[in-house]
Amino acid sequence: MTQDTASVSVRDLHLAFGAVEVLKGLNVETAPGEFLVLLGPSGCGKSTLLNCIAGLLEITDGQIWIKGKNVTWEEPKDRGIGMVFQSYALYPQMSVRGNLAFGLKNQRMPKAQIEERIARAARILQIEDYLDRKPAALSGGQRQRVAIGRALVRDVDVFLFDEPLSNLDAKLRAELRVELKRLHAQLENTMIYVTHDQIEALTLADRIAVMRGGVIQQLDTPLTIYNRPANLFVAGFIGSPAMSMLSGRVEGGRFHVGTQSLDLGGYDGEVPARLDPAILGLRPEHVEIVEGQGGPGGLLATVDIDEPMGADSLLWLDVEGQKMSARIPVERSLRRGTEVRVVPVMDKASLFDAESEQRI
Amino acid sequence: MANPATLSAAVAAADAIPGADPGGPRGARPRRALSRGNVFLYGTLLVAALYYALPLYVMIVTSLKGMPEIRLGNIFAPPVEVTFQPWVKAWGEACTGLNCDGLSRGFWNSVRILVPSVILSIAVASVNGYALANWRFRGSETFFVILIFGAFIPYQVMLYPLVIILRELGIYGTLWGLILVHTIFGMPILTLLFRNYFTSIPEELFKAARVDGAGFWAIYFKIMMPMSLPIFVVATIIQVTGIWNDFLFGVVYTRPENYPMTVQLNNIVNSVQGVKEYNVNMAATLLTGLVPLAIYFVSGKLFVRGIAAGAVKG
Known part of the structure; x- marks a missing residue:
């Protein structure tokens, strides 16, 4: 992908409020029709980045290109973007129809064409029945649809979503998530979506940009980010329950924890001859639990507690004084104090340099 | 402690009233109307109410009496013979200086000062507040602080400099000069009011409107x-009462033929020649106070709502 074919291209973007640097040299590019999710904890700059792309914040340095055009100094309306906000931001004094028409009227579009656009958007979003209601008379999910409709009628190239689902209850959020994915498949627009919810990120995204402190930590497909996190932060942030981190050292192709050691053969990456200190990250579903002390490989552990979660159980273990977790079938209940052997699936494990926090 | 239910049942059983509900007392706990607290509370309220209402009563009663009756000296006595002559005289015949056409001239002057002043000051202040709340520019906070600072400087300090400014502008003594003065002096408090109200409107609405291609004026x-009716009502009330009751600016910045009602009222009441017509003075004062009173009665509820809405976020 070259910079000219990219739908949205953020180049070396800096933003500072006085002496506080909020965004520190970001580079992001999206392919046309891509669904990019900006993910990170609050205060990481993800919404700020979105506002910069929208043109609602004046940037300090860098460039923003949309559809091969430098829009760094363009007004939001001239950028070919539509935006959906967390609070929906519907104009309370206007009906749904008025809300949808507002942007088009500002463009001085002929009435007939406005009607046509509204009808199309209403059909796609299934809001035809309440076009004449005021936003106050709509439910949360309906308001969200109208907010999307407001971007939809303007026929924009890029949709920007600023945590659009976080004001909804869990059930509705799951429903609208699926609907959004369907909408994206149907419209094939570029979408940039800000969230702090990793489930939304993993389910919706073509690619995820994980951010922290105004810096993009990793920008890759959801699967890569899940299986091969670039650093300790990404590893800890993505995945629920979280990845277990075992501290130890690498020597002679083995990972040493306390008095025990583990063969690193089959690790997806180059194992250094010596690394001290090191951290081994294991996702709960990527370890096998073998009862009894016998058998080859693995680490000896004691069962601390067993958390049944319906589909499976989360088993908390104590390995040489360190905590780790494992997913096991819910039928296999193990009592506290049971001695077990933990056998990791080594090609799904992640080895980190504890000092640089980067993955090996 | 004993269970209150069983306790009350026991009491009811002890002095059983014939025909009373055998299950014990029911309903809300009876309260004594004349408890010590109530007497104190309502007594205080009554005294306070009398304190405020009595002068008004004296004014109304006096304005309905003829002069012979007033000379008897019973200011609290209701009129024996009700007459509206003082009201007619106050409105249309009382003399101030050379003209003898009563307060009516001042009333219309006040209206001519009030309407443009209120409209102009609210128009400018609301745009000011909107710009300060939503279109932050470099130094906007400093500008705001300076503006608010203006609210704490006594008017008297600025009186003479403003005379010079108006003279240089060539509008000293005209109605427009006074309108300009009222607009300027309304600016700090009104801007503060509007800015605070507009900052309480979610910022995302403003952002959404910008993405929708609305400019400065279209968003406004x-x-x-349309979302700010309550604050406009509050501003109108503040300005109408403030400008209507103004005396100082009226007497300093206009000529006698343009004097507002308050200045004329003063001239009627303080005129030294002839007999002091207390009944006419009372009627004139009541007439002057009617406009702000009417405004309060009409829009009091909206006023409270708007003040509260503006106060939530600053």
Whole structure:
């Protein structure tokens, strides 16, 4: 992908409020029709980045290109973007129809064409029945649809979503998530979506940009980010329950924890001859639990507690004084104090340099 | 402690009233109307109410009496013979200086000062507040602080400099000069009011309107103004009462033919020649106070709502 074919291209973007640097040299590019999710904890700059792309914040340095055009100094309306906000931001004094028409009227579009656009958007979003209601008379999910409709009628190239689902209850959020994915498949627009919810990120995204402190930590497909996190932060942030981190050292192709050691053969990456200190990250579903002390490989552990979660159980273990977790079938209940052997699936494990926090 | 239910049942059983509900007392706990607290509370309220209402009563009663009756000296006595002559005289015949056409001239002067002043000051202050709340520019906070600082400087300090400014502008003594003065002096408090109200409107609405391609004025007229009726009502009330009751600016910045009602009232009441017509003075004072009173009665509820809404976020 070259910079000219990219739908949205953020180049070396800096933003500072006085002496506080909020965004520190970001580079992001999206392919046309891509669904990019900006993910990170609050205060990481993800919404700020979105506002910069929208043109609602004046940037300090860098460039923003949309559809091969430098829009760094363009007004939001001239950028070919539509935006959906967390609070929906519907104009309370206007009906749904008025809300949808507002942007088009500002463009001085002929009435007939406005009607046509509204009808199309209403059909796609299934809001035809309440076009004449005021936003106050709509439910949360309906308001969200109208907010999307407001971007939809303007026929924009890029949709920007600023945590659009976080004001909804869990059930509705799951429903609208699926609907959004369907909408994206149907419209094939570029979408940039800000969230702090990793489930939304993993389910919706073509690619995820994980951010922290105004810096993009990793920008890759959801699967890569899940299986091969670039650093300790990404590893800890993505995945629920979280990845277990075992501290130890690498020597002679083995990972040493306390008095025990583990063969690193089959690790997806180059194992250094010596690394001290090191951290081994294991996702709960990527370890096998073998009862009894016998058998080859693995680490000896004691069962601390067993958390049944319906589909499976989360088993908390104590390995040489360190905590780790494992997913096991819910039928296999193990009592506290049971001695077990933990056998990791080594090609799904992640080895980190504890000092640089980067993955090996 | 004993269970209150069983306790009350026991009491009821002890002095059983014939025909009373055998299950014990029911309903809300009876309260004594004349408890010590109530007497104190309502007594205080009564005294306070009398304190405020009595002068008004004296004014109304006096304005309905003829002069012979007033000379008897019973200011609290209701009129024996009700006459509206003082009201007629106050409105249309009382003399101030050379003209003898009563307060009516001052009333219309006040209206001519009031209407443009209120409209102009609210128009400018609301746009000011909107710009300060939503279109932050370099130094906007400093500008705001300076503006608010203006609210704490006594008017008397600025009186003479303003005379010079108006003279240089060539509008000293005209109605427009006074209108300008009222607009300027309304600016700090009104701007503060509007700015605080507009900052309480979610910022995302403003952002959404910008993405929708609305500019400075389109957002103001189509998004902000329709959402801000209560604060406009509050501003109107503050300005109408403030400008109507103004005496100082009226007497300093206009000529006698343009004097507002308050200045004329003063001239009627303080005129030294002839007999002091207390009944006419009372009627004139009541007439002058009617406009702010009417405004309060009409829009009091909206006033409270708007003040509260503006106060939530600063």
